[in-house]
Amino acid sequence: MAVELEESMLVRVQQENFSIDEELERVRSRSRRIGGIAMFLGTARDHSKGREVSSMSFDHYEGMAQKKLKEIRERALRDFDIIEALVLHRYGPIEIGENIVLIIVGAEHRAAAFKACQWCIDELKQITPIWKMETTPEGEVWVEEHP
Amino acid sequence: MKIKLFGVLKTMIPGGRDLEMELSEERRVKDLVYSIQVAYPQVGELLEQKKVLVSVNQEIAHWDTVLEESDEVALLPPFAGGSDEAHGWMGGR
Numbered sequence: 001m002a003v004e005l006e007e008s009m010l011v012r013v014q015q016e017n018f019s020i021d022e023e024l025e026r027v028r029s030r031s032r033r034i035g036g037i038a039m040f041l042g043t044a045r046d047h048s049k050g051r052e053v054s055s056m057s058f059d060h061y062e063g064m065a066q067k068k069l070k071e072i073r074e075r076a077l078r079d080f081d082i083i084e085a086l087v088l089h090r091y092g093p094i095e096i097g098e099n100i101v102l103i104i105v106g107a108e109h110r111a112a113a114f115k116a117c118q119w120c121i122d123e124l125k126q127i128t129p130i131w132k133m134e135t136t137p138e139g140e141v142w143v144e145e146h147p
Numbered sequence: 148m149k150i151k152l153f154g155v156l157k158t159m160i161p162g163g164r165d166l167e168m169e170l171s172e173e174r175r176v177k178d179l180v181y182s183i184q185v186a187y188p189q190v191g192e193l194l195e196q197k198k199v200l201v202s203v204n205q206e207i208a209h210w211d212t213v214l215e216e217s218d219e220v221a222l223l224p225p226f227a228g229g230s231d232e233a234h235g236w237m238g239g240r
Contacts, residue, residue, distance in 0.1 A: 131154030142155035
């Protein structure tokens with residue numbers, strides 16, 4: 001039960017902000033074999049495709065989004081030489097500059113941590129049912145892609 | 148049968164609520180897509196162009212997937228991160 005609870009904390013879709021320090025500690029504390037940790041933090045920027053963006057909001061498919069993030073963590077643990085991976089994404093209204101998405105990967109060595117971290121964020125953007133709406137001077141715009 | 152809507156699709160349907168569609172006798176995803184095309188041509192066009200995918204029980208469905216009344220069906224517009232790949236393999240009719 002405790003293990004399940006701990007694992008569920010490593011894959012989350014949540015409205016509230018997260019503490020990078022706490023999440024980093026969550027990964028670090030999983031194993032004393034970890035010797036390198038790579039992290040990707042996605043934040044809300046104030047422009048997009050030449051337009052000013054004053055705020056944004058994320059819609060998500062409850063259940064499926066969590067399922068896809070879980071799948072990403074499990075595939076990363078299986079396909080890369082890493083020890084732990086954490087995948088978080090926020091939904092709801094997000095102000096400019098705030099955290100949106102966090103990937104933290106712990107491995108024995110840096111190369112695998114970097115590779116897995118990049119793979120996780122790329123895969124997340126491809127398969128996770130999350131949609132972004134930006135508020136711009138022209139109105140609200142649903143964003144189709146941002147590589 | 149209730150069809151969940153997300154993102155831009157909510158702005159294309161009056162009221163922005165989930166769709167309520169009758170399941171045809173054929174009960175396949177492509178039949179449901181046809182019914183949506185008739186009732187909501189704007190959404191139908193995006194389905195036709197594969198810009199919007201259909202998921203059944205939280206997995207991307209094929210056009211020949213057979214539906215049950217109890218299935219959880221959703222229409223998924225392109226994801227925020229760009230999902231050309233995921234939106235490209237649904238298969239033709």
